[in-house]
Amino acid sequence: xxxxxxxxxxxxxxxxxxxxxxxxxxxxxxxxxxxxxxxxxxxxxxxxxxxxxxxxxxxxxxxxxxxxxxxxxxxxxxxxxxxxxxxxxxxxxxxxxxxxxxxxxxxxxxxxxxxxxxxxxxxxxxxxxxxxxxxxxxxxxxxxxxxxxxxxxxxxxxxxxxxxxxxxxxxxxxxxxxxxxxxxxxxxxxxxxxxxxxxxxxxxxxxxxxxxxxxxxxxxxxxxxxxxxxxxxxxxxxxxxxxxxxxxxxxxxxxxxxxxxxxxxxxxxxxxxxxxxxxxxxxxxxxxxxxxxxxxxxxxxxxxxxxxxxxxxxxxxxxxxxxxxxxxxxxxxxxxxxxxxxxxxxxxxxxxxxxxxxxxxxxxxxxxxxxxxxxxxxxxxxxxxxxxxxxxxxxxxxxxxxxxxxxxxxxxxxxxxxxxxxxxxxxxxxxxxxxxxxxxxxxxxxxxxxxxxxxxxxxxxxxxxxxxxxxxxxxxxxxxxxxxxxxxxxxxxxxxxxxxxxxxxxxxxxxxxxxxxxxxxxxxxxxxxxxxxxxxxxxxxxxxxxxxxxxxxxxxxxxxxxxxxxxxxxxxxxxxxxxxxxxxxxxxxxxxxxxxxxxxxxxxxxxxxxxxxxxxxxxxxxxxxxxxxxxxxxxxxxxxxxxxxxxxxxxxxxxxxxxxxxxxxxxxxxxxxxxxxxxxxxxxxxx
Amino acid sequence: xxxxxxxxxxxxxxxxxxxxxxxxxxxxxxxxxxxxxxxxxxxxxxxxxxxxxxxxxxxxxxxxxxxxxxxxxxxxxxxxxxxxxxxxxxxxxxxxxxxxxxxxxxxxxxxxxxxxxxxxxxxxxxxxxxxxxxxxxxxxxxxxxxxxxxxxxxxxxxxxxxxxxxxxxxxxxxxxxxxxxxxxxxxxxxxxxxxxxxxxxxxxxxxxxxxxxxxxxxxxxxxxxxxxxxxxxxxxxxxxxxxxxxxxxxxxxxxxxxxxxxxxxxxxxxxxxxxxxxxxxxxxxxxxxxx
Numbered sequence: 001x002x003x004x005x006x007x008x009x010x011x012x013x014x015x016x017x018x019x020x021x022x023x024x025x026x027x028x029x030x031x032x033x034x035x036x037x038x039x040x041x042x043x044x045x046x047x048x049x050x051x052x053x054x055x056x057x058x059x060x061x062x063x064x065x066x067x068x069x070x071x072x073x074x075x076x077x078x079x080x081x082x083x084x085x086x087x088x089x090x091x092x093x094x095x096x097x098x099x100x101x102x103x104x105x106x107x108x109x110x111x112x113x114x115x116x117x118x119x120x121x122x123x124x125x126x127x128x129x130x131x132x133x134x135x136x137x138x139x140x141x142x143x144x145x146x147x148x149x150x151x152x153x154x155x156x157x158x159x160x161x162x163x164x165x166x167x168x169x170x171x172x173x174x175x176x177x178x179x180x181x182x183x184x185x186x187x188x189x190x191x192x193x194x195x196x197x198x199x200x201x202x203x204x205x206x207x208x209x210x211x212x213x214x215x216x217x218x219x220x221x222x223x224x225x226x227x228x229x230x231x232x233x234x235x236x237x238x239x240x241x242x243x244x245x246x247x248x249x250x251x252x253x254x255x256x257x258x259x260x261x262x263x264x265x266x267x268x269x270x271x272x273x274x275x276x277x278x279x280x281x282x283x284x285x286x287x288x289x290x291x292x293x294x295x296x297x298x299x300x301x302x303x304x305x306x307x308x309x310x311x312x313x314x315x316x317x318x319x320x321x322x323x324x325x326x327x328x329x330x331x332x333x334x335x336x337x338x339x340x341x342x343x344x345x346x347x348x349x350x351x352x353x354x355x356x357x358x359x360x361x362x363x364x365x366x367x368x369x370x371x372x373x374x375x376x377x378x379x380x381x382x383x384x385x386x387x388x389x390x391x392x393x394x395x396x397x398x399x400x401x402x403x404x405x406x407x408x409x410x411x412x413x414x415x416x417x418x419x420x421x422x423x424x425x426x427x428x429x430x431x432x433x434x435x436x437x438x439x440x441x442x443x444x445x446x447x448x449x450x451x452x453x454x455x456x457x458x459x460x461x462x463x464x465x466x467x468x469x470x471x472x473x474x475x476x477x478x479x480x481x482x483x484x485x486x487x488x489x490x491x492x493x494x495x496x497x498x499x500x501x502x503x504x505x506x507x508x509x510x511x512x513x514x515x516x517x518x519x520x521x522x523x524x525x526x527x528x529x530x531x532x533x534x535x536x537x538x539x540x541x542x543x544x545x546x547x548x549x550x551x552x553x554x555x556x557x558x559x560x561x562x563x564x565x566x567x568x569x570x571x572x573x574x575x576x577x578x579x580x581x582x583x584x585x586x587x588x589x590x591x592x593x594x595x596x597x598x599x600x601x602x603x604x605x606x607x608x609x610x611x612x613x614x615x616x617x618x619x620x621x622x623x624x625x626x627x628x629x630x631x632x633x634x635x636x637x638x639x640x641x642x643x644x645x646x647x648x649x650x651x652x653x654x655x656x657x658x659x660x661x662x663x664x665x666x667x668x669x670x671x672x673x674x675x676x677x678x679x680x681x682x683x684x685x686x687x
Numbered sequence: 688x689x690x691x692x693x694x695x696x697x698x699x700x701x702x703x704x705x706x707x708x709x710x711x712x713x714x715x716x717x718x719x720x721x722x723x724x725x726x727x728x729x730x731x732x733x734x735x736x737x738x739x740x741x742x743x744x745x746x747x748x749x750x751x752x753x754x755x756x757x758x759x760x761x762x763x764x765x766x767x768x769x770x771x772x773x774x775x776x777x778x779x780x781x782x783x784x785x786x787x788x789x790x791x792x793x794x795x796x797x798x799x800x801x802x803x804x805x806x807x808x809x810x811x812x813x814x815x816x817x818x819x820x821x822x823x824x825x826x827x828x829x830x831x832x833x834x835x836x837x838x839x840x841x842x843x844x845x846x847x848x849x850x851x852x853x854x855x856x857x858x859x860x861x862x863x864x865x866x867x868x869x870x871x872x873x874x875x876x877x878x879x880x881x882x883x884x885x886x887x888x889x890x891x892x893x894x895x896x897x898x899x900x901x902x903x904x905x906x907x908x909x910x911x912x913x914x915x916x917x918x919x920x921x922x923x924x925x926x927x928x929x930x931x932x933x934x935x936x937x938x939x940x941x942x943x944x945x946x947x948x949x950x951x952x953x954x955x956x957x958x959x960x961x962x963x964x965x966x967x968x969x970x971x972x973x974x975x976x977x978x
Contacts, residue, residue: 101751101762103799105806519828636893641942643896 026375026398027246028368030330031238031296033231033289033323035363038199039176046169054081066092084133084140087121091143094118098147118144129161135170138162142177154181176200183207196228204232212236214267218274225283238293241268245300268297279317288319292327299334308338325359329369332356337377349378350443353395357451371398386412387419388448394420395451405459406579409590410466417459420452457487464531468567469577469591473539480531488531493575494524502534502566502573505616507623508672511572534576538563554608558617561601568594570625595626599652602626606659611667618663619673621656631657631682647685657682715869715908717952719976720745721959722781722912729770733961738776741972745777747820747871747955750804753784753796760788760796762803768811778813779852780804781820789829789836797839818850820871830862838866855909857894860901870907872950874939875914875931875957889914890931892939902946910953911943913975915963933971940975951978 035041052062055072066089073081094114097106106114122144128137138161145154158178165171179194180203188207195203208216208229217233241263275294279287291314299307311334314327332352339345356373359366374396382389386408393401405413424446464480467473488497495518500511541563545556566573569585577591587593598620605617624630631654634643648654657679664673673679721738723746730738737743751765772778782800801819808816821840825833841851855870857877864870877895878888886894890913902909913936918929944951954976956963964972 101765103762103803105765105803106810107806108810111810515827516831641892641896641938641945643893 026372027243028372029239029242030333030369030372031235031242031293031326032365032369033235033286033292033326034199034201034320035322035365036201039201042199043169043173050169080128080131080133083124084128084136087124088136088140090117091121091140091147094147095143115148118148122148135165135168135174138165139170139174139177142174146177146180151181151184154178155185172198176203179203192229193227196232201232204229205236208233208236212240214270214274217271221274221278225278225281226285231286231289234289234293237263237271238296241271241297241300265301268301272297286319286323288314288317288327289323291317292323292330295334296330304334304338307334311335325366328352329356329366329373333369333373333377336373336381341381345381346444349381350447353392354447357395370396374398375400387416388444390416391419391448391452394453395448405462407589410463410470413459413463413466417454417456417463419449420454422449424449457483461487461531464535465577466590468531468535469588471538471592471597473535473542476535477532477539480529480535483529483531485526485529488526488529489524491575491579493579494526495522496573496575497530498524498526500566500572500575502563502571502576504566504572505562505620506565506572506625507620531576534563534567534573551609554605554610554617555613557601558605558608558613558620561598561605561617561620564594564598564601565620565623565626568598568625570595595628599626612670615660615663615667615670615673618656618660619670619676622653622660622676622679624653624678627651627653627656629653632685645681645685647682647687649687654682654686657686661686715910715953716744717978718742718744720747720779720910720953720955722746722955722957723748724958725749725960726764726766728766728768728772730772730959731961733964734959735773737959737964737972738773740969741976743776745779745955746772746959747779747781749822750780750782750807753782753788753800755785755787759793760784765807768813771813777817779818779820780807780816781822784821784823784833786824786826786829789823789825789833792832792835797836798843801840801843816849818852819844820852820854821867822854824856825859827862834863834865841866841868852910854912855907857898860898860905864905864907868908869910871910871912871955872943873912873957874943875912875916887929887931887935889916889918889929890935890939892935892942895939896942899942899946902943902950905947909947909950910955911940911950912955912957913940915956915967915972915975916958916960917962917966930966933967933974936971937974 048062048064051057051064051069052059055062055069066085069085070082073079073085094117097110097114122141125137125140125144128134129141131137138157142154142157142162145151145157154177158174158181162171162174162178165174175194176198179191179198179200182188182194183191183203192204192207195201195207212233214237217230217237220227220230220233244263272294275290275297278284278290279294284290291310295307295310295314298304298310311327311331314324314331317327319327336345336349336352339348353370356366356370360370374392375398378392378396379389379400382392390401390404390408390412393404405416408416460479460482464476464478464483467476467479488494491497495513499513499517504511538560541556541560545553545560548556565571567576568574569578569581569587571594574581577594578585587595602617602621606614606621608614608617620626629648629651631651632645632647635646637644649658660673660679661683719741721743728748738746749766752763753760754763755761782804788796800821804819805816808814819840821837823829823833837851837853844851850868852869852871853865853867854873855865856873860872874895875890876888878886878891914931915936916930940951956972956975
């Protein structure tokens with residue numbers, strides 16, 4: 001039955017097309033005074049319940065099946081129902097064909113046939129308007145008129161017939177089609193009111209798409225203080241204001257959401273004044289909606305103390321339960337952001353997280369709100385309590401946990417694992433493993449501990465990897481040995497781990513993989529835990545280096561440099577330290593700069609008395625992926641319409657080339673040096 | 688063998704709405720064109736006058752998008768035809784396909800796209816299809832599947848001598864050329880929208896130049912598409928409007944054509960819209976379209 005709604009107005013919706021849409025992470029709208037799915041759900045559920053009753057179905061959720069319904073009607077000798085369903089089926093087929101974007105675009109003949117079908121169904125239904133199923137047949141008449149584009153006929157039919165039917169879901173649907181017909185015949189004001197009363201927000205958006213503003217809300221309020229359209233317009237206004245603020249703060253990606261209209265500060269201030277006026281005048285039955293709108297706008301535009309006092313007033317104000325719940329969400333956000341640190345904050349957060357966590361089961365809005373509150377408020381408030389912060393991120397499941405766990409200091413991650421795997425009762429404030437935690441965090445800890453579901457393989461791998469990043473190979477091995485190989489086979493980097501080697505000198509040979517290999521369907525089975533193998537090797541190479549003579553130690557330094565270069569985030573074996581690779585990556589916090597480490601080792605190797613090794617090490621030191629910046633800067637040249645390359649003699653890579661150059665002036669250059677295009681370019685442009 | 692013959696027969700049957708006899712030798716018809724990217728084909732008087740004044744001979748019109756649905760790629764946002772183009776202006780059906788549709792092969796998709804386009808023309812009395820353009824922001828991950836998909840379309844169109852073109856974004860110039868008759872180099876959306884304070888995200892020559900080195904040797908006939916659209920936001924009462932200054936468009940055009948002179952012979956603007964027309968002086972459009 002959901003076919004019914006979307007066919008009415010959305011078919012006429014005109015939206016500018018955009019080939020590129022940017023999606024956002026945390027700018028979920030927090031002003032939501034009603035459930036946007038209300039009308040559609042009500043109609044669908046009621047219709048389905050009616051069918052369930054008729055069919056005697058015990059399914060929890062029944063989806064209308066015409067053939068099954070006809071069988072039941074025949075079994076009951078209900079001839080009228082049989083012909084009704086048969087005609088309903090014909091109508092629904094036409095509706096589906098018109099609404100759905102199918103690969104089979106209709107031919108002219110199909111369009112003509114569709115019209116004939118609709119005319120025939122309408123003629124049939126018109127003969128049954130005094131039957132036992134008169135409401136259903138009247139609805140069928142109006143549906144056919146709607147698809148035939150005969151809107152005036154529907155207006156007349158509603159007045160003469162539809163409106164005289166008894167209250168039922170079918171009458172509601174007729175009323176909705178009537179509103180659509182009014183909209184199509186110039187009576188938009190009445191149509192809008194009906195849509196709003198019914199909660200048909202999709203149709204309202206179509207109607208008001210280009211007429212959304214403070215002025216429109218004010219005029220509507222002056223005409224009718226409790227106009228049903230107001231909650232729709234107010235919601236749209238406040239959320240658009242939030243969108244503008246989010247875009248300004250780079251919270252949301254620009255150009256993202258559909259139906260966005262930018263709200264200026266001046267317009268928001270006018271709206272705050274109007275909200276105040278509405279509450280003061282007392283002409284509305286839902287002051288809580290206006291009060292929370294004002295509070296949220298004040299907060300968004302920087303008047304945070306005003307927002308705190310405004311939102312506090314909502315606790316005792318009248319409105320629907322949904323509005324009161326929305327006000328509580330905003331109170332959570334604003335108060336948690338503005339309250340001082342300590343037990344009061346912890347207790348408040350615990351109680352509100354528990355409440356919101358329950359609400360997330362009801363409706364998507366509360367889940368979205370939880371994600372925004374966590375990201376924008378709780379992560380800041382608990383930034384100095386890393387273990388609790390991770391626990392909050394995990395408990396709210398808002399996607400921040402992975403990044404947090406990846407960047408947190410390893411000792412805190414170890415503490416977190418203990419925290420997450422021990423019962424709440426054992427976590428007394430004095431043994432709480434977090435520094436700078438309030439001395440009375442019981443309620444918050446109890447809530448958080450009850451909502452941790454740690455993936456131990458992932459945690460063990462991460463702790464081990466973090467120790468690898470610090471070059472603490474023994475500690476790394478202790479954790480990594482707990483991780484089964486199957487875990488690594490499932491990782492996205494498995495093809496890289498299977499096919500790349502950390503023994504190859506990256507300055508001589510890169511290990512490119514073909515797209516077909518990386519993005520192919522093949523499944524990879526690793527021969528061993530790559531991290532354990534690498535950490536074991538590094539431990540052995542480093543622990544025995546001190547025992548070697550000078551010449552061998554230089555060679556060992558070179559060998560170690562190869563491995564550090566490969567394991568760095570810009571190396572071919574980046575998967576040893578990261579789960580993914582990006583051109584924007586940098587050395588992260590709590591991570592050794594493997595590139596710098598490789599350079600230092602190569603400097604030792606370059607002191608070797610072995611001229612071959614020495615030249616190789618000097619050449620390796622010129623490898624761009626080890627340096628923080630290139631040997632040149634790029635400057636735009638308007639005249640040549642291109643970049644100029646300006647050598648930067650202070651850069652470490654420039655100096656490495658200079659050292660290599662000085663060396664090969666005295667010694668014959670190896671082929672890999674003389675053929676290096678980068679070196680040739682350096683020679684050409686050097687200062 | 689019998690299956691093979693049957694398949695060819697079905698393809699021919701499918702394409703009866705498409706025209707025969709057009710040249711498809713991998714060349715571009717010279718001239719001035721525009722993109723049309725709304726969901727209803729309806730031109731006002733300003734837009735009609737623009738077509739006349741600037742001797743526009745082709746409109747690349749978005750017919751529908753193809754997006755990933757639960758059951759695979761699905762058509763979406765199909766255009767309605769409330770209006771027709773002037774008789775001397777060619778209509779090129781253009782289909783935008785989201786990149787995720789090309790993460791895996793979808794057998795039969797090429798045939799579905801061609802058949803739908805031909806049927807849209809027939810149902811709406813738009814005349815035979817002579818050319819189709821496919822727009823997709825393909826990446827290294829999706830390139831192979833996308834090129835196979837283009838081959839499927841190209842094969843069907845070649846039977847009835849229809850041309851096939853595809854859009855080519857700057858980053859795609861480094862990849863092997865797609866199997867089409869020609870490409871349209873999309874010279875817009877070059878920057879990062881999140882860094883709009885640093886560079887114009889619609890077009891900045893500094894974002895274009897690094898890719899120009901691929902142009903001289905790119906083994907495919909190319910047309911060039913330039914932006915004339917705007918992008919607006921109002922934040923804290925301050926209106927931020929991204930438009931591309933005429934001089935900036937022309938500077939990029941000069942740089943592009945210096946690397947590949949043929950690009951001055953076939954030029955498209957994105958997109959036909961009254962506001963875009965009024966944003967620039969007629970002389971600017973003349974300069975953009977100047978051969």
